[in-house]
Amino acid sequence: MLTLPEYPWESLAPYRRTAQAHPGGICDLSIGTPVDDTPELIQRALADAANAHGYPTTHGTPALREAIAGWFGRRRGVPGLDPQAVIPTVGSKEFIAWLPLLLGIGPGDVVVRPTVAYPTYDIGALLVGAEAVAADSLDELDAATRARVRLVWTNSPGNPTGRVAPAAELRAVVDQARALGAVVAGDECYAELGWEQWDHPGSGTPCILAPEVSGGDHTGLLSVYSLSKQSNLAGYRAAFAAGDPAIVANLVNSRKHAGMIVPAPVQAAMTVALQDDAHVAAQKDRYRARRALLKDALAAAGLVVDHSEAGLYLWTRDGDRDGARDGSPAGPGTPPAPTPEDSWALVGRLAEQGILAGPGTFYGAAGNGYARVAITATDEAVARAAERLHALR
16 A cells, blocks of 8 residues: 655644734635635636536647647747647646656666655655755756656746746756656746736746747657636636647547546636736736735845746745755855754744745755745735734845
């Protein structure tokens, strides 16, 4: 029997109780689930397709695949994507967890994921008996490990850090992986939520399939995307992957056998969502205002926000602690390297103010010292959290 680690968010329970005991109630900024309404046009599309008496198509309806291809061209700088090279998925998390299995990865193989990363990359490797290795560049691996690499995950914009990888950095990963015969899967679920330098027309975050990264060749590449964030569809489990036509064809066949199919009404709703940019812009405006309020409040509380130039989180640490380091000795006068206890201490301080955040330790050792603060709470909850943070100083 395969035994997986305990789901990490369960360990937040005592901190949740502390935050709930605050006289003003809890401001939950931890998991980051969308709280705003699903846009009416998407709800209507779901309802209109509710008479779904037949089995849906695993590969997705032609209309959905055309909408996905059009979205990549319009929003992600990927022209001419073949609709055959697209597949809808039951959310992005299941695809991330099961991709190693569907690619035939197994014991002795290596799955590479970023040093600060969503835990599901490791779970996907664990499910097939492969080895998960944390690295931001294949140059960090010794020759023996490099030879066993079968899958490389990139995550830009990153969860939890919000860091955006430049196109040149992604291209280097692609070139190295191709030399090894490995697949590169880009987890790009926060692509529409760029801030600061990425918050202007024509300055979208780089896509793994874009010509400046892929060289115009999608061989060995997959882009993974979710509508949970941009369209408030977390409850629909609406996501998709696109890229190498040969890999996608194999994934379609495998998922047919396994019964991994997006329900027909959800496919109809996804089609409408992907063809409408107005609701995405409106939702981004909401998040932009919440982000600005929380970021200013964190600074007022003496906390530092690193990266966070995209996505739905503020990657936060104590202002009198050093950021995560690679384990090299500290120089004279340099604060000691952060520990897991530093993350939990920060989460505890916030919980005492009725604010629940996620500890950076959930995302690997490089997350020590950090807390992940979500900007997805209601306007009222964000305002209350900001007020408490100002008082914390």
